[in-house]
Amino acid sequence: MFYRSKIAADKHLKKxxxxxxxGAFQHRGKLSMTTIDHQSPAQTPADPKDAADAHLxxxxxxxxxxxxxxxxxxxLPHAGAQAxxxxxxxxxxxxxxxxxxxxxxxxxxxxTRQSLLDLLRESLDLTGTKKxxxxxxxxxxxxxxxxxxxxxxxxxxxxTDGASVTTIEGLAKNGTLHPLQQAFIDHDAFQCGYCTPGxxxxxxxxxxxxxxxxxxxxxxLMSGNICRCGAYTNIVAAIQQAMGxx
Amino acid sequence: MxxxxxxxxxxVAEAISQKVANPEATFIAGxxxxxxxxxxxxxxxxxxxxxxxxxxxxxxxxxxxGLRIGALxxxxxxxxxxxxxxxxxxxxxxxxxxxxQQLRNMATAGGNLLQRTRCAYFYDVxxxxxxxxxxxxxxxxxxxNRMNAILGTSDACIAVHPSDMCVALVVLxxxxxxxxxxxxxxxxxxxxxxxxxSTPERDTNLAADELVTSIELPPRGFAANYTYLKIRDRLxxxxxxxxxxxxxxxxxxxxxxxxxxxxxxxxxxxxxxxxEAALRGRPAGDAAFAxxxxxxxxxxxxxxxxxxxxxxxxxxxxxALSQAARGTPQSQSNKKIA
Numbered sequence: 001m002f003y004r005s006k007i008a009a010d011k012h013l014k015k016x017x018x019x020x021x022x023g024a025f026q027h028r029g030k031l032s033m034t035t036i037d038h039q040s041p042a043q044t045p046a047d048p049k050d051a052a053d054a055h056l057x058x059x060x061x062x063x064x065x066x067x068x069x070x071x072x073x074x075x076l077p078h079a080g081a082q083a084x085x086x087x088x089x090x091x092x093x094x095x096x097x098x099x100x101x102x103x104x105x106x107x108x109x110x111x112t113r114q115s116l117l118d119l120l121r122e123s124l125d126l127t128g129t130k131k132x133x134x135x136x137x138x139x140x141x142x143x144x145x146x147x148x149x150x151x152x153x154x155x156x157x158x159x160t161d162g163a164s165v166t167t168i169e170g171l172a173k174n175g176t177l178h179p180l181q182q183a184f185i186d187h188d189a190f191q192c193g194y195c196t197p198g199x200x201x202x203x204x205x206x207x208x209x210x211x212x213x214x215x216x217x218x219x220x221l222m223s224g225n226i227c228r229c230g231a232y233t234n235i236v237a238a239i240q241q242a243m244g245x246x
Numbered sequence: 247m248x249x250x251x252x253x254x255x256x257x258v259a260e261a262i263s264q265k266v267a268n269p270e271a272t273f274i275a276g277x278x279x280x281x282x283x284x285x286x287x288x289x290x291x292x293x294x295x296x297x298x299x300x301x302x303x304x305x306x307x308x309x310x311x312g313l314r315i316g317a318l319x320x321x322x323x324x325x326x327x328x329x330x331x332x333x334x335x336x337x338x339x340x341x342x343x344x345x346x347q348q349l350r351n352m353a354t355a356g357g358n359l360l361q362r363t364r365c366a367y368f369y370d371v372x373x374x375x376x377x378x379x380x381x382x383x384x385x386x387x388x389x390x391n392r393m394n395a396i397l398g399t400s401d402a403c404i405a406v407h408p409s410d411m412c413v414a415l416v417v418l419x420x421x422x423x424x425x426x427x428x429x430x431x432x433x434x435x436x437x438x439x440x441x442x443x444s445t446p447e448r449d450t451n452l453a454a455d456e457l458v459t460s461i462e463l464p465p466r467g468f469a470a471n472y473t474y475l476k477i478r479d480r481l482x483x484x485x486x487x488x489x490x491x492x493x494x495x496x497x498x499x500x501x502x503x504x505x506x507x508x509x510x511x512x513x514x515x516x517x518x519x520x521x522e523a524a525l526r527g528r529p530a531g532d533a534a535f536a537x538x539x540x541x542x543x544x545x546x547x548x549x550x551x552x553x554x555x556x557x558x559x560x561x562x563x564x565x566a567l568s569q570a571a572r573g574t575p576q577s578q579s580n581k582k583i584a
Contacts, residue, residue: 091249093249093251093252095252112252113247113249134285135285136278136348136349139346139348148351149347150348150351151349151352154277154282154352156281156294158252158296159277159296206347209347216579216580216581217579219482220482221347221579223483224346224347224483
């Protein structure tokens with residue numbers, strides 16, 4: 001099934017901008033200056049190629065983002081600062097991608113630069129997976145790829161062709177929370193909640209690996225997930241509860 | 247990230263021919279370092295050749311009693327492989343000391359060898375860096391260099407190789423098998439990585455058109471007396487300030503064979519033949535350990551923020567040798583230093 005119709009494309013175009021700005025929360029001021037031409041729908045070129053050219057004039061790090069023929073302009077963090085020194089850019093390159101997401105087969109056409117994280121959030125509207133650092137250092141973007149936990153920010157979507165991905169949205173079954181989701185609630189294992197989807201997906205991977213038995217081992221094997229609120233004590237307790245049920 | 251073309255290689259031969267046809271292309275496997283470098287515009291490949299599906303993902307016993315680890319075996323799968331855990335626990339421990347489980351699930355053996363330095367200036371394209379832009383200068387010399395090298399440095403570069411795995415591999419005297427348009431060859435791990443000298447842009451002796459296919463471990467695994475001790479700014483998921491891998495063979499308290507290497511201190515995993523020779527044939531004890539540490543560090547040079555590493559390395563060497571001699575290797579989950 002192809003993911004986007006023309007109408008969906010227009011909706012997606014808008015969504016892409018919104019998500020892009022949201023995803024770039026650390027650099028919002030800079031982004032709003034460098035992408036100002038694209039804040040108004042009236043100025044958005046209708047032709048994908050024009051969109052690409054116009055966008056690349058603004059910032060080489062802006063990503064022309066294609067999904068099933070749909071076009072949106074997605075602004076990634078850190079854009080703008082070095083735009084003036086950009087070398088001449090070549091056209092964006094796209095590739096087909098077949099991906100099973102939370103049990104549903106998807107047939108997509110993606111920009112080769114797109115991370116799995118951006119694909120999930122911006123093309124598939126699965127915003128449960130969070131963008132924290134976008135450098136593989138915080139774990140907020142953790143998903144299960146073919147059953148193994150990975151950071152989706154450092155996973156190029158194009159390399160996952162044929163794979164199966166499970167996100168936080170795919171853990172609950174038939175309206176019943178996954179034991180880890182319930183355990184996080186039972187133990188109040190979060191405060192702001194931003195790292196929580198990554199913590200839970202990571203913990204699901206940890207339980208499947210079967211290597212962690214003690215609290216020390218849980219802490220060590222969860223060290224790829226940072227919680228700035230400091231809910232670690234309760235996170236370990238929640239994982240212990242879920243491990244006991246599995 | 248600049249646009250790039252993407253191709254997937256079905257065979258090793260196809261990967262090599264794609265690379266020969268497009269010298270601006272870069273191989274990608276796990277991508278944990280490369281994608282980050284591309285996002286920072288440090289790496290700007292015109293094309294990615296995806297090698298992640300090549301049949302180089304096996305761990306196999308060799309005829310000589312060793313182990314051959316395919317270049318695409320994921321770091322976590324090496325660390326938890328029963329034969330690695332039994333025969334080469336130092337390698338398992340070093341792998342588990344590195345990165346996070348998510349990254350270990352992605353990163354490959356070959357990619358671990360080829361990862362770039364995490365020197366902050368290498369990543370910051372607004373600053374001079376001889377490794378990123380030859381001839382532009384080294385910002386770490388005279389800059390913020392807490393994480394940088396104290397051994398084997400040059401006026402051009404004081405970056406360190408960040409791998410934990412390679413520190414264990416150099417002690418195990420592993421061999422890297424590579425292939426390319428001129429055929430196959432084997433490179434001793436100790437000769438795989440380079441010192442910066444006047445060409446810090448070259449991390450390794452792998453040719454641009456060559457591909458790592460496997461890492462071979464000889465039979466000797468030091469499973470009884472080993473350790474991997476990693477000292478860092480937080481207890482997990484951080485690069486080493488100093489790390490030490492040790493393998494000993496003891497006979498009644500005397501060291502018959504003694505090897506150790508340092509991580510986090512140089513442009514390559516650091517072994518010193520003279521220091522090891524000073525251990526062999528002597529009783530395992532602090533006197534011999536301290537002498538060996540002094541031999542390694544007599545040529546160490548600090549650059550201000552990282553000068554503390556010299557004392558830290560000296561103490562870490564003595565502690566690690568002591569852990570190995572007592573048969574109490576450092577646990578990577580219980581952080582108490584034995």
